[in-house]
Amino acid sequence: MKKIIVGVTGASGACYAKRLVEVLSTQVEMHLVHSRTAPLVFHEELGVNLSGWLKEHKVKVHGISDFLSPLASGSNQFDAYVLIPCSMKTLSQVAHGVGETLLTRIADIALKERRKMIMVAREAPYSTVHLENMLRISQMGGIIFPASPGFYHRPQTVEDLVDFVVSRVIQLLGLPQELIKPWMSEN
Numbered sequence: 001m002k003k004i005i006v007g008v009t010g011a012s013g014a015c016y017a018k019r020l021v022e023v024l025s026t027q028v029e030m031h032l033v034h035s036r037t038a039p040l041v042f043h044e045e046l047g048v049n050l051s052g053w054l055k056e057h058k059v060k061v062h063g064i065s066d067f068l069s070p071l072a073s074g075s076n077q078f079d080a081y082v083l084i085p086c087s088m089k090t091l092s093q094v095a096h097g098v099g100e101t102l103l104t105r106i107a108d109i110a111l112k113e114r115r116k117m118i119m120v121a122r123e124a125p126y127s128t129v130h131l132e133n134m135l136r137i138s139q140m141g142g143i144i145f146p147a148s149p150g151f152y153h154r155p156q157t158v159e160d161l162v163d164f165v166v167s168r169v170i171q172l173l174g175l176p177q178e179l180i181k182p183w184m185s186e187n
């Protein structure tokens with residue numbers, strides 16, 4: 001079973017994190033750490049109490065300042081780290097190696113240990129600083145995934161748009177997904 005760490009920040013797009021946890025937590029060993037701002041955005045955008053909601057799922061939650069967590073050391077293996085949604089603040093800290101919280105420390109580990117890291121970045125428009133930070137992370141091996149769905153699957157609902165992004169993240173993790181049919185596939 002793959003060990004996947006999910007990092008949730010206070011960018012807009014709480015729906016992406018919520019859907020990823022719903023779909024993936026039964027398929028993988030899932031660990032999660034969220035920033036101090038993430039609960040605020042969950043409440044504002046979804047009316048959901050993040051901590052209470054997480055208790056209903058098969059997820060091991062780690063505290064944002066818990067440097068005694070096994071996740072704080074590169075000596076513990078994991079298969080991938082997904083930051084979803086990822087704020088420009090967190091992206092900036094990661095681009096510059098600031099491991100101030102467990103959330104950014106895990107990103108630091110992913111980069112130094114050359115492990116898969118996917119950042120579902122959300123802001124519009126991007127400033128030059130945002131773009132430069134994304135380039136830095138991409139050059140270091142991180143995958144920048146803009147939180148922007150495609151429309152070629154003819155979405156009918158907001159949920160269809162969310163599923164587009166989440167399905168592509170799951171594919172990047174090398175896991176099967178049944179949310180969205182690949183383009184021109186027969187099944």
Ligand SMILES: Cc1cc2nc3c(=O)[nH]c(=O)nc-3n(C[C@H](O)[C@H](O)[C@H](O)COP(=O)(O)O)c2cc1C
Pocket residue numbers: 008009010011012013035036037038040041044086087088089090122123124
């Ligand atoms: C409702 C709401 C939506 C936000 N959306 C974004 C966003 O899309 N992108 C972003 O970079 N920051 C956004 N912010 C601001 C971040 O929450 C803020 O910069 C915070 O310091 C990020 O910290 P974190 O990365 O530790 O969660 C939003 C804040 C709120 C309250």
